Amino acid sequence: MSTESVPQPSNFLRTIIEDDLACGKHQVIVTRFPPEPNGYLHIGHAKSICLNFGLARHFGGRCHLRFDDTNPAKEELEYIESIKESVHWLGFDWGQHLFYASDNFEQLYQWAEYLIQQGKAYVEDLTADEIRAYRGTLTESGKESPYRGRSVEENLGLFRRMKSGEFPDGAKVLRARIDMTASNMNLRDPVLYRIIHAPHPHVGNTWCIYPMYDFAHGQSDAIEGITHSICTLEFEDHKPLYEWFLANLPVPSQPRQYEFARLNLTYAVMSKRKLHELVNQHIVNGWDDPRMPTLMGIRRRGYTPEAVRAFCERIGVGRSDSWIDMSVLEECVREDLNERTPRVLAVLRPLKVVIDNYPDELVDEFEAANHPQKPEMGSRTIRFSREIFIEQDDFAEAPPKGFFRMTPGSEVRLRYAYIVRCTGVVKDENGTVIEVHCQYDPASRGGSAADGRKIKGTIHWVSASHAIDAEVRLFDRLFTDPNPDRGGADYKQFLNPHSVEVLSAAKLEQHLATADPEIRYQFERQGYFRPDPLDSEPGRLVFNRIVTLKDAWSKK
RNA sequence: UGGGGCGUCGCCAAGCGGUAAGGCACCGGAUUUUGAUUCCGGCAUUCCCAGGUUCGAUCCCUGGCGCCCCAGCCA
Numbered sequence: 359m360s361t362e363s364v365p366q367p368s369n370f371l372r373t374i375i376e377d378d379l380a381c382g383k384h385q386v387i388v389t390r391f392p393p394e395p396n397g398y399l400h401i402g403h404a405k406s407i408c409l410n411f412g413l414a415r416h417f418g419g420r421c422h423l424r425f426d427d428t429n430p431a432k433e434e435l436e437y438i439e440s441i442k443e444s445v446h447w448l449g450f451d452w453g454q455h456l457f458y459a460s461d462n463f464e465q466l467y468q469w470a471e472y473l474i475q476q477g478k479a480y481v482e483d484l485t486a487d488e489i490r491a492y493r494g495t496l497t498e499s500g501k502e503s504p505y506r507g508r509s510v511e512e513n514l515g516l517f518r519r520m521k522s523g524e525f526p527d528g529a530k531v532l533r534a535r536i537d538m539t540a541s542n543m544n545l546r547d548p549v550l551y552r553i554i555h556a557p558h559p560h561v562g563n564t565w566c567i568y569p570m571y572d573f574a575h576g577q578s579d580a581i582e583g584i585t586h587s588i589c590t591l592e593f594e595d596h597k598p599l600y601e602w603f604l605a606n607l608p609v610p611s612q613p614r615q616y617e618f619a620r621l622n623l624t625y626a627v628m629s630k631r632k633l634h635e636l637v638n639q640h641i642v643n644g645w646d647d648p649r650m651p652t653l654m655g656i657r658r659r660g661y662t663p664e665a666v667r668a669f670c671e672r673i674g675v676g677r678s679d680s681w682i683d684m685s686v687l688e689e690c691v692r693e694d695l696n697e698r699t700p701r702v703l704a705v706l707r708p709l710k711v712v713i714d715n716y717p718d719e720l721v722d723e724f725e726a727a728n729h730p731q732k733p734e735m736g737s738r739t740i741r742f743s744r745e746i747f748i749e750q751d752d753f754a755e756a757p758p759k760g761f762f763r764m765t766p767g768s769e770v771r772l773r774y775a776y777i778v779r780c781t782g783v784v785k786d787e788n789g790t791v792i793e794v795h796c797q798y799d800p801a802s803r804g805g806s807a808a809d810g811r812k813i814k815g816t817i818h819w820v821s822a823s824h825a826i827d828a829e830v831r832l833f834d835r836l837f838t839d840p841n842p843d844r845g846g847a848d849y850k851q852f853l854n855p856h857s858v859e860v861l862s863a864a865k866l867e868q869h870l871a872t873a874d875p876e877i878r879y880q881f882e883r884q885g886y887f888r889p890d891p892l893d894s895e896p897g898r899l900v901f902n903r904i905v906t907l908k909d910a911w912s913k914k
Numbered sequence: 915u916g917g918g919g920c921g922u923c924g925c926c927a928a929g930c931g932g933u934a935a936g937g938c939a940c941c942g943g944a945u946u947u948u949g950a951u952u953c954c955g956g957c958a959u960u961c962c963c964a965g966g967u968u969c970g971a972u973c974c975c976u977g978g979c980g981c982c983c984c985a986g987c988c989a
Contacts, residue, residue, distance in 0.1 A: 368928075394989050429988065486987055495985055497916045531987050541917040543985050552987035571989045595918055595984050617919085619982095624925080630989095672937060674927050676920090679982055683925045686938050696951060703948095731951065762949075771947055805947045816947045840925095882948045911949040 369675045387419035394426045395437035399444045399653045402621040408670035411450040423452035430558040444653040459574045460561045481516040499539035500546045576600040580609035590620040622681045624840040660888035660904035665694040695886040700728040703818045704866045704881040708747035716744040724774045745822035752817040762815035771816040777802040825865035828899035832859040
């Protein structure tokens with residue numbers, strides 16, 4: 359794919375790995391994509407997936423898929439399945455390397471007892487509120503819990519009773535004994551285990567105590583032999599704790615954590631909370647709504663995995679907070695679709711045109727190229743007759759300066775067909791043009807004038823008696839503001855009221871009657887479209903607009 | 915005002931002491947039966963600011979300024 363062949367500039371992660379390989383620290387690198395199965399994946403996750411799988415592929419290593427499933431209160435099987443499907447859709451394969459943090463629960467439990475035995479963990483009886491109060495603030499150090507000094511035996515007994523289900527949710531937690539005065543809050547005796555009497559999506563009812571992220575993540579990395587544990591910036595403050603566990607537990611390997619800046623996209627929101635809200639409040643029609651930045655959404659809309667991968671390559675990886683322009687994503691989609699889609703003529707907002715000097719019953723046929731720059735993509739036949747439809751926007755009774763489409767008195771080319779001249783219009787009682795009359799030039803068959811005169815404008819059309827009907831959904835950005843997320847304001851006030859426009863009377867060339875949902879098309883002069891995989895069916899076609907074509911005219 | 919991180923063109927991003935890559939956006943112009951594509955050309959005497967070291971600094975030092983993250987029994 360041409361979009362992926364451009365050499366990529368280096369980034370700090372590649373540099374680190376190159377150095378680790380060069381000095382012999384590692385023979386082979388192992389990365390992992392570690393989602394929590396508590397929601398659906400979005401374009402931000404795609405960046406992480408492409409990074410982790412891409413780095414492994416680039417350096418001949420491997421990448422694991424690991425579910426960080428340590429909190430059964432929020433996780434579901436449905437999400438596990440969806441996440442696997444999205445990663446595959448994006449084009450990556452973890453092979454045999456599918457892992458669950460929950461598969462390590464027994465080992466993690468043993469390590470927790472080990473820490474207790476070393477005097478480095480204790481059972482806490484303080485309530486959640488009390489723990490918070492004892493933790494201190496950003497500027498004041500914390501206080502030690504009165505339960506911090508329990509004996510190893512007492513801690514072990516209590517922890518085992520926690521495990522056996524003797525206590526209700528929240529009654530006790532296991533804490534690491536580190537330093538209540540640490541300036542890094544994560545080191546102020548972090549909670550290691552909490553009691554949750556809930557079935558787990560992967561390991562069922564075997565446990566009622568569950569490890570916290572911090573106690574599971576690094577150790578799982580170590581168990582899997584991860585060499586480079588890549589996460590987002592907000593985990594940087596957790597690194598000392600990550601390393602504390604690796605240093606204080608007999609783990610089988612020593613992974614290293616590196617952080618990068620998460621993806622932010624203009625005109626979109628990415629937080630799980632906001633995405634949930636859009637769905638729950640029916641602002642969008644589900645997680646796979648084509649306007650959503652979820653992988654399910656953009657997939658349904660018609661974005662290709664190739665385009666998403668090209669996007670992830672193009673934006674680079676860094677450590678500074680960044681907001682990528684939506685136009686970068688859109689341009690990646692266009693670049694891919696421009697290469698691969700067959701062209702087709704489709705009239706979205708039909709305006710009837712009658713060619714008065716064209717024989718009533720005559721039907722002409724033209725060969726239309728499927729791709730003007732790629733003859734190998736072939737051609738198809740399109741039919742022409744006396745009555746056709748053109749785009750309402752392609753006609754102007756009083757054209758603005760520079761308009762070179764159909765207008766009274768002047769000539770315009772009907773793509774692949776004939777040159778026509780508008781001779782008159784029919785209006786309804788409101789003065790709206792409802793029909794246009796033309797004369798065609800019989801000597802211009804195919805669209806070229808016999809005398810070689812230049813025709814500036816070419817518009818698309820569809821034969822009225824041959825066209826098929828379809829619904830077309832025009833999607834646009836969900837928000838009107840580039841940063842709906844920014845500062846205090848409610849992001850919902852920036853919702854774009856025109857993020858979807860449904861055109862129910864579109865007219866398509868006959869060729870599209872059997873459109874395969876997996877095939878994308880370019881509707882010439884308009885954009886890229888594909889049949890909606892859920893709602894389109896033979897006889898009741900529904901097309902989604904994936905992205906518009908660039909349009910230098912509308913900018914003026 | 916505790917700790918951690920970041921600051922190179924409107925948005926990303928290379929650069930790692932030797933005199934500012936690239937992409938998107940934008941602005942021209944050429945070709946065009948898609949106002950698309952393609953193609954040419956333009957677009958940071960300057961790297962948050964101020965000092966310092968050096969023959970030479972975006973890269974080193976010092977001091978400022980700005981922005982982000984952290985006080986879940988979430989990840």
